[in-house]
Amino acid sequence: MSIVKLARPEIQAMRAYEAAIQVDDTVRLNANESPQISPIGNFRRPLNRYPEVRPQELQKGLAARFGCAAEQLLVTRGSSEAIDLLIRTFCEAGRDSIVTPTPSFSMYWHYARIQGAAVIEVPTLVDNDFIIDMDAVLAACTENSRLVFVCSPNNPTGAPLPRADVVRLLEGRDKRSAVVVDEAYVEFGDQESVIDLINDYPNLLVLRTLSKALGFAGARCGAVAGSVDIINLLSAVQSPYALATPVVECVEDALQTEQLALADQAVENIINERQRLMTAVSAYDFVHQVWPSEANFFLARFADAEAVMQRCEENNVLLRHFGGDLADCIRITVGSPSDNDQLLRALDTLVGS
Numbered sequence: 494m495s496i497v498k499l500a501r502p503e504i505q506a507m508r509a510y511e512a513a514i515q516v517d518d519t520v521r522l523n524a525n526e527s528p529q530i531s532p533i534g535n536f537r538r539p540l541n542r543y544p545e546v547r548p549q550e551l552q553k554g555l556a557a558r559f560g561c562a563a564e565q566l567l568v569t570r571g572s573s574e575a576i577d578l579l580i581r582t583f584c585e586a587g588r589d590s591i592v593t594p595t596p597s598f599s600m601y602w603h604y605a606r607i608q609g610a611a612v613i614e615v616p617t618l619v620d621n622d623f624i625i626d627m628d629a630v631l632a633a634c635t636e637n638s639r640l641v642f643v644c645s646p647n648n649p650t651g652a653p654l655p656r657a658d659v660v661r662l663l664e665g666r667d668k669r670s671a672v673v674v675d676e677a678y679v680e681f682g683d684q685e686s687v688i689d690l691i692n693d694y695p696n697l698l699v700l701r702t703l704s705k706a707l708g709f710a711g712a713r714c715g716a717v718a719g720s721v722d723i724i725n726l727l728s729a730v731q732s733p734y735a736l737a738t739p740v741v742e743c744v745e746d747a748l749q750t751e752q753l754a755l756a757d758q759a760v761e762n763i764i765n766e767r768q769r770l771m772t773a774v775s776a777y778d779f780v781h782q783v784w785p786s787e788a789n790f791f792l793a794r795f796a797d798a799e800a801v802m803q804r805c806e807e808n809n810v811l812l813r814h815f816g817g818d819l820a821d822c823i824r825i826t827v828g829s830p831s832d833n834d835q836l837l838r839a840l841d842t843l844v845g846s
């Protein structure tokens with residue numbers, strides 16, 4: 494059963510933008526492009542031409558990497574763009590809502606606010622390693638809750654969402670909400686991606702990114718995977734030519750076997766460093782708690798988080814402090830061994846103060 498009917502009616506009625514056709518070895522006088530080829534850059538495709546409306550090879554490559562069919566995936570400008578597209582596609586301003594556990598990735602709030610959609614927040618269980626209270630999430634949904642965002646492993650807590658809970662949420666919301674599982678950090682954890690479930694659950698959408706495990710945050714490339722009818726809707730909403738030629742070529746290169754092997758090795762190194770850093774940070778007496786993490790960061794509670802932020806900044810180390818319910822917590826990204834050593838040296842200066 495498709496969930497297309499959950500989308501805004503005007504989006505359901507929309508057709509994709511009809512771009513000028515692009516055929517190799519033709520005289521192309523149909524897109525108001527310049528005939529002049531700039532010498533700038535060293536790209537396989539000429540920059541005087543628009544890129545493909547949707548980059549086909551990249552779509553196939555990312556689908557193969559993430560484990561779905563090419564037509565089940567839309568390439569986006571970072572997974573951030575996918576969040577924006579989903580909220581604009583499904584939520585009518587002033588009427589619909591998204592539901593999300595808290596704390597979580599702030600972009601869900603950000604794009605919901607831009608679209609005029611309400612955000613229903615469901616606190617995670619802080620005393621139980623911030624796990625998501627699925628009963629509470631299901632109970633919080635209303636008939637206008639179009640999207641439920643769950644992030645696994647969650648940012649900023651690092652807590653994973655068990656596959657069985659994802660299935661419970663999918664079945665609990667069935668054709669009443671789309672369930673968006675944000676897997677930005679999945680490569681750093683023990684759990685498999687749930688992307689295979691898109692074949693069984695038409696209300697599942699999975700977000701993936703190249704910004705974390707693959708190390709390409711600067712390329713701005715991500716993807717959303719789901720049933721073909723929803724992917725087609727999202728594609729109709731996305732700007733034509735969304736992915737620039739330099740980005741397309743850079744990511745095509747990043748998906749080559751040797752590059753993927755390097756990225757996998759980098760993930761392994763980060764996981765090892767995460768363990769070393771968490772153990773070292775836990776040992777300071779001004780650190781009250783370090784939560785387990787399946788991501789490339791972890792959250793720690795400090796006696797005086799502001800003093801830690803300031804001292805680290807004085808030592809050229811930037812950490813992330815959120816305030817609110819997490820006012821005494823700091824999120825620490827796992828860096829290179831030398832980055833992490835620099836952090837530990839900065840923390841050493843607080844010992845006994």
Ligand SMILES: Cc1ncc(COP(=O)(O)O)c(C=O)c1O
Pocket residue numbers: 570571572573574598644647648675677701702703704710713714715
């Ligand atoms: C949970 C989560 N989802 C999505 C993103 C967005 O990533 P990008 O837009 O770089 O793909 C981030 C970035 O930090 C994130 O933490």
